[in-house]
Amino acid sequence: MKTEELWKQYEEQRFKISAYHLVLGTTFYDSDTIAPEKGRQYRNERMAYLEGEVFDMETDPKFIELRETLYNREDLPEQKKQILKWELKDLESFRYIPKDLYVEYNELTMNSNVAWKKAKNANDYKMFEPYLLKIIDLSKKMLQYRKGDLQGYDVYLSDYEPGMTVEKYDRFFDLIREKLVPLIKKISAAPQIDTSFTNRFYPADQQRKMMKKIMDYMQFDWEAGVLGETEHPFTSSLSKYDDRVTTHYYENNLLSSIFSVIHETGHATYNYQVADELAETYVFDNMSSGMHESQSRLMENYLGRNSAFWDNLYPEMVKLFPQQLSDISQQQFVDAANASVCSLIRTEADELTYPLHILIRYEIEKGIFDGSIDVNDLENIWNDKYEEYLGIRPTCASEGILQDVHWSGGSFGYFPTYALGSGYAAQFIHAMRKDLDIEACLSNNEFGKIKEWLKEHIHKYGGYYLPQQQIKIATGEEFDPQYYIDYLTEKYSALYKL
């Protein structure tokens, strides 16, 4: 059969699978945002079944053969070959897993997510522990069904960030430990920035209005996306033009929703700006986690915590919270948004201590997979590491080991990409500065220029390139974490007058 005809067959099959992804993705979103609790069991059983259907379609020997045949065709155009390459790579991550195990694992993670929420609300790790241990157990078991050169934790690290291994992450985190821990110590000893006003009462309804303004400023396309509310903020792009962003409102915390919304809008913008010709291909979802986090953290930290970002928005915010903010200047607000304080919650951590939160999770995950830590003692290990690296010890599980959703979904290997993405972002910003006066764009309400730069240099490619290649395309250089270290050192030395 002609290559073109085979490709058409392939596209038909991908269309079918995309239909399942769409409705399952919608149902997941619905489930996390509004679906009633008592319908959960009925829903989860059926979602697990359909996940199994997708698994069957993806691992159908005929479909595997079709893709492998196509991939080896000499006359397959380069772009199509590249798209297939990533698809075949991902296929490796589950093609040898027995279906029963796959479905069991999916159902387990759905139920674990429920258990995690309950445990977090009840502030009781023991309620979640049996689920976590089972997830760890199955995650290890599934490694037996992986072929290829990688072993153990490396397998999962590479799933989320192709090319990354324990060895490479160790080097990255060594640098962070070596350079940032002393800086953080110095800052702890310096005069502190007043952040107390951020914990005044900020009614959720007013926060909602502020989020609308922030997303308008970031030129979010409301005809192609929505902002919902969940326990844990996330972004889910059901298609290029259907980007779902969520946040959570805490009425005694002004900063939480603001920076989670800027962060998630960064993810959504990446998806929204993938070139049309790639948006219905496999590479639409193939951006690595590190690359995706680089875009969310670039918006959150490098732009959102920049004073110029607030030149237009801060006066609007004061109008929404006149009693709470009339005595606070823009500079005080921006300083508070950048204040570095060793704290317990990752998602609310400042830019400087943030990578240490990740380092802790990385060390724990690494220990889980190399067997060097006792999985029955995870809560203590968590608390010990916070004491060691950040000098504070969680006193309750919801501010400790239960704070993050990730492990309830079995996403081992994901966390490290948060720190890595922040590292990528520093290098992207450095490159962007050669072409754009970032502060002028922010101040002049020209966020579109920044989005355009990101689109042209990064977003339009989707996940077409490996992260390492993509970084080189966008910046002309290999990834160099020194940009990240330099940026943090310079910024925080100035802020704290060290």
Added chain:
Amino acid sequence: MKTEELWKQYEEQRFKISAYHLVLGTTFYDSDTIAPEKGRQYRNERMAYLEGEVFDMETDPKFIELRETLYNREDLPEQKKQILKWELKDLESFRYIPKDLYVEYNELTMNSNVAWKKAKNANDYKMFEPYLLKIIDLSKKMLQYRKGDLQGYDVYLSDYEPGMTVEKYDRFFDLIREKLVPLIKKISAAPQIDTSFTNRFYPADQQRKMMKKIMDYMQFDWEAGVLGETEHPFTSSLSKYDDRVTTHYYENNLLSSIFSVIHETGHATYNYQVADELAETYVFDNMSSGMHESQSRLMENYLGRNSAFWDNLYPEMVKLFPQQLSDISQQQFVDAANASVCSLIRTEADELTYPLHILIRYEIEKGIFDGSIDVNDLENIWNDKYEEYLGIRPTCASEGILQDVHWSGGSFGYFPTYALGSGYAAQFIHAMRKDLDIEACLSNNEFGKIKEWLKEHIHKYGGYYLPQQQIKIATGEEFDPQYYIDYLTEKYSALYKL
């Protein structure tokens, strides 16, 4: 193979199909409530594909054979036989339709729904007309693929209300025409009730709070349902414990959201109260439209427009709208909620003129299918009939032929069930009064007693019985529309002091 084993196979297949219904239902709900416009094409194409998958599963010759074999097994328990009976009946409605036509029709209705919304907003019937004509065309075409004794419009009437035909509906509507038109004329000549305060400004946010109170009063289980917002209110039960109710807020109309919410909560309550042993079988969704409307209209009109319903709620409402309602007594409010005025919008029509709105739609649908009216002149025909029966002529399409969503979904034969359901409801209320002091229940905040009565006499059976059987079980009598006529005559003669 043993009957039990066959039944198990059957249940497995139904489980699979129910998984598709769940995710498609969720995606429909999402699409109507929050999904962004620009994602619609991508979404609709995929939903249409999955509808086709469901069609394939339902019409799979092996599955048909399995059900027919089971149905004919002597040792199949009666309950299971009955469940299968309804499933096989519904199968008849699509089993001979070519799949391409089926998918085309589904895609058409999804796109028509979008076109209808746009046309309604633009107040331009011409924007919707080509879609409607195409739907009519395909609806007629699909009749060719129906077997059985019924022809034309009777086929669709019987789909929504088994046992009903043009002949029977003609008799029902003749009675309405004969008895209610003169009553309405008398009322038009009598002194009118002041309803002007219902058009004061009622902010949507306050209305949202009021809906919560109303649904609390009706003992809606918030862990098993949600209230969303759509252009056109509806209820979609994704499972027994996942009942989605929607409404629409008009800030210059107090009554619209209130009575649509009470109405939809009636639908949701029916689904919620189906017996557990039936809730995951085919009869969960098998209630006829007339039966379902009887439950929604029973709540909306017979309970919601009863003064005792407001003994607890009206003071709460005045607290929410102190400026708008402080000069209005509960009696004035209830009178206004019952005022009969010939008006253009069906969903906001009073109880008395409501069946005439249905009569008009019934006559038009009947004419479409028997060829007696020109489908290219529907807007005029619509307007003429409003002038004839209600004495007022729509001056714009959004208040005329574009007001209802139903035709955009191809739901011909559905409208008549609204009037029929109101008729059933009168008979149910008459029976309920023998066991319960309804006004005392309402006044004493004991809505649960009413729900319990409905559960025991109607809801728990789901769609297990034919409407005619169900009415006899609940009331001990055959359906008799005279209860409805008597109720309306008595109520409105008293209200207008005729």
